[in-house]
Amino acid sequence: MYEDAWFNSFTSKPKQTAEKSKHRRRESLLKQPTEANQADVEAVEAIAESIENPGRPKSPPPATVARRAKSYSDFYDVVRAHIKKERRLQLEKEKLHKRSQGKLRNDLQFGEWYNGLSEELQDASHEDYQLYHDQLRLSEQHLDSLLDETTSTLDLLSSLSNSFKAVEVQTTAFRAQCEGLLADQRRITQLADDIGDNLQYYTYLEPITRRLNAPSASNFVRSKEYSEMLANLDSCLEYMQEHPGQREASTYKSRYRLLLTRALTLIRVHFTNTLREIAADVAKRIADRQLNETTMSALLYAKFRVGAAELKETGLEIQKRAVHSAGAEPGAEAEYQSLMNELYQSYSTTRGRLILPIIAKKMAEIAMAPSTSKDVVAFARSSIGFMRGICFDEYDLWKEWFATDGGLYDFLEAMCEPMYDYLRPRTIHENQLLKLCELCTLIHTRYMEEDDDDDEPIDLNRLDFPHLIHTALEDAQTRLVFLALNVLRDDIEYYKPKAEDLDYPARNRQSSVTAAKPNGPVLSGRRDRKTSNGPLTPLPKDPTIVEEDGLETRFNFEPALQDCYPTLRKAIWLLSRIYRLVNSTVFDDLAHQIVHQTTLSLHTASTQISSKASPTDAHLFLMKHLLLLKQQIVAFDIEFVTPEVSFDFSNVTSTFWELRERGGLFNPTNLMRLVGGGLMPRVVENMLDAKVELDGRLRTVINDFTNAFANRMTVAIAAPTISKQGPQFNGIAALKSLREQVEKDVPFLRKKLDEYLDDPRTKETLVGAVQDQILQCYDEFYVKEKVRKGVNGGGKAASTKGKGRDDEVWDADMFAEWAVGVFKVGRVGSREEEGEDEDEGSVSDVSRSGST
Incomplete structure (x- = not known):
């Protein structure tokens, strides 16, 4: 197990062979030997002879109680201390042996000594093994103690782990219990807050009731807290509306509604009283002394502007609540709109008492003035101009008192009543159509807004004065239509022609003396250069209106319509007068009647001419006048303005020539297409019905004329x-x-x-x-x-x-070929072109199909 370095310290190191010298010892004492590095188990060399120490016990040395090793370093110190002790005993043993050698005196002692020495040698030879055995035993004991301590430590750690787990379980349970308590706390707190929020909508009832029923409630209207109180009432009503399931919601809702009505009524009373006080002060100052217009204007408007801002803010409290509630029926009046209407009515009545006398006095002065007493146009110009200034001033003052135009136009229309009391009778009794036309033109051009600028946004903060003056325009238009119908009846429908009116061959000869004649027919449908700058039929200049006996008027044309049949002149004059002065729907019907009756009168005249002169003269008379009438209808385009009437005859000169070049003149389908809209200029859309009738009659007279001459020649x-x-x-x-x-x-x-x-x-x-x-x-x-x-x-x-x-x-x-030479259609005369001559192919011969 362990290295034997400590063991070799007790004995002398034997001489090792060269092979043994190659052995390397391990560095760690606790590391077990492996096959490549085996422990040194060879026999040790003999121990030197030593003197037996008779006093030395044969038993193993007493155990040394050493400190328990807690680590490898402690164990190493114990072993070293034990080795040092063994060396010290060895030295003492050698000293005793040296002393004992000098005491052997006989064989018996030597024998004893030798036996003792043999035993010592035997013990000495086993001492290293015994020492190693003791070391192993000590190591085993130490390791056993370590194992016991480790086992006890593991047991302790296991018990601690179990204790920790128990503590964790308990802590988790405690934490869950605490979280549950916190959740209960939050729920209870939220419930308490909700109860407080809900209860606050019920707590406003008593203090608001006391405030509104107090004797000084009217003074409370001017304070800032009044608006806050109204806002609280709105919030309470909204809350009661949203929570109808609460126990006392319906009761409190009705009581809050009564309080809101009471509060808004106090505003109306305060508004009316303040307005009455201002009006009384102004009326008193006006009655006390005579004032000029400047002082009067300052008094009537400056005085009313002093407290207007404060009262406007107060009135807004009613205006904000005068709205339709959710689910209201269409057309129903808002709940508090009646209170707002009372404000409008109170203001209108108060201002009317001050302004209407001034307006009535001014209208009377205008009516008595020499320049306006007999002229309806002059009276309208002066009176409407005065009312326009009054209306704009009142509009500006109204905007300082109110935020909307709720009752504004009703008030301004009432202000205009004195003007209509004078203007309407004059309009109804006016018998001159030109005066009514001038009146309509005046109102249209000066006071009515133009509809051309459709792309510009409408300014909602501007007075719509045309709405106020539209009644005067309607009166003038009604009277104008009435007089136009009288002219249509008397001068067109029931017109009785004179002898000179029907003497058209003679009239044509008379007019041809002064009229400029062309050199001859043109070639290929083109006119001579001398006459190509304009149509040969003279264009009328701007018409000059000439009064005749104060009633009848005529156009002074030169000489386009001067020698025409009177009904045609009257029809064109009447259309030019009423065009754009009456409603388009009314003009449609009236224009159709005028054209229809004019066409009938021309046919009647043509019949009379046919009996007095010849059918040819009758056909040409009717053809000429129908062409002129058709061209005049075209002249009413979108740019037409009544004072600047202009007539363009250039299209008349090209109509028949185009028909001639395209051929198929007698084909009814082609003729209807060409005359009805293929070659003729486009007629204004208001005249569609009259145009169709006129085209049909023109087509008929053309066919009758050509058939009459053709039948006469081919008899x-x-x-x-x-x-x-x-x-x-x-x-x-x-x-x-x-x-x-x-x-x-x-x-x-x-x-x-x-x-x-x-x-x-x-x-x-x-x-x-x-x-x-x-x-x-x-x-x-x-x-x-x-x-x-x-x-x-x-x-x-x-x-x-x-x-x-x-x-x-x-x-x-x-x-x-012979007929072409006789008729000479398009081949009579000559024609000059700038810088070029016409070739022979440009002169078209007439074919049997009627095309050129």
Whole structure:
């Protein structure tokens, strides 16, 4: 087990061989030997002879009671002390042996000595083993004690661990018990706080009741605590509303509601009394002395602004609570809105007593003034301007007393009543339509807001004065519509034309003397450069209104509508007067009636002209006036303003020419599309119904005119003529008669068109339409004639090239070529272009289909 260093200290070290010298001893005394390093178990050399110490006991030496080793270092000290003691005994033994050698005198002593020495030698030879045995025994005892102590220590530690576990269990249980107690404490504390919070809504009842029922409650309204008290009442009512299940919630809710009503009523009483005191002071000062306008204004407005801020804050307490409760029916009045209305009413009544006499006096002065006594427009301008200033001043003062516009406009409308007492009778008795138009224009342009700036946000903090003056505008518009209907009835519907009104051929000749005439027809639908700067039909300048006998008025055009039929002039004048001055819905109906009655009057006049002059004059008369009426309807665009009436006739000059170029003039579908909206300018949407009616009548008169001339020229080849002559019908003679009739009537046609129409393109289009109709009739005639010749088996085929012969029936192409040369549609005259000449392809010939 242990190294033998301590054992060798008792004996002399033997001489070891070279092989033994290679053995290395272990450093640790407690480490067990291994196979590679075995303990030294060889026999020790003989011990030197020593003198036996007779006094030495043969038993092992007495045990040395040493201190119990607690560690390896203590055990090492014990062993060293024991070895030192053994060495000391050995030295004493050697000394005794040396002393005993000098006492051997005989053999017996020697024998005894030798025997003793043998025993000592034997004991000495076993002494090392015995000593090692003793050491082992001591080590075993020491290790046993260590094991016992370790076992006891482990037992102690185990008991301590068990004790700690028991303590931990107890501590955990104690901690859980403490946490439970803390949770109970928190729950009880929260319950106590909740009870306190809930009880505080019940504790306000008594102190608030005492305050509101005290004799000095009216003075309490001015204090800051009054607002806090109202806030507490709101909180209590809200709490009772949210907790209806509590035992006394319904009772306290009703009592708090009564207290809130009582508190708001005190505010209303205080507001009314303060306002009455201010008004009484102002009225007394006004009655005591005469005041000028500046002093009066300062007194009426500055005095009311002194306490306005305080009363406004007080009134807000009612305003904040004058709201609809949750679940209220739509349209129902808020609970405390009646109190707020009483504030509005009290203020309006008080201000009305002070302001209305001043307004009535001012209106009377304006009505008696020479410049405004007989002129409704001047009176309206002065009175409305004065009321506008009053309304804006009252609006500013109202904003200092109240936060909203609840009863503002009712109050301002009551302020405007004296003005309406004077303005409404004057408007109703006004018989001049132009005065009413001027009145409507004045209100529109000066006092009504424009609707163009839709993107700008609406300023809610601005007075809506147009709302206050809208009644005056409605009165003027109503009277304006009434007078317009009278004009429509008297001057259009029941108009009785004079003789000079129906003498239109003569009137056309008279007007043609002064009118500028073009050099001739244009080519390819374009006008000559000298006349291309504008339409040949003169454009009217800004109309000049001329009074006639104080009642009738007319436009002084030069000369666009000057020589037109009176009903057309009156209709255009009436439309231009009422446009944008009345409501769009009213204007729709009224404009339709005007256009409808004008169209009927033109038809009536056309019928009378047909009986007095000729159907051609009647057709051209109706066509000319319908075109003018249609163009004037287009003139009412969105930019139209009544004082700046302008008429554009440029579209009239291009309508028929476009129809002529596109072809299909007599196709009802195409004609409706072209005349109704394909080529004509777009008509304002208010006139859609009247426009459709007008387009239909215009289409009819165009067809009647072209059919009349075409039938007149083609009477020789018409189906009735062929049927009447039967087999004796001669196609060559009929063709000759047709050519003669066409050559005769074409100049007459152009002459009639020149008398009624000024635009070359319009005239060329109508001539081309007649030409198309004739070519279509001749095409049908040629087909029938060809069939008839085929049945009879005779006749020569007409040549399609060169000049047609007089002894044969021309084919359709040859006749068309001849007709183009006679009608000369688009080929009469010349035309100049800047920097370029027209080629021959730009001159379009007329085909049988009617296209150019």
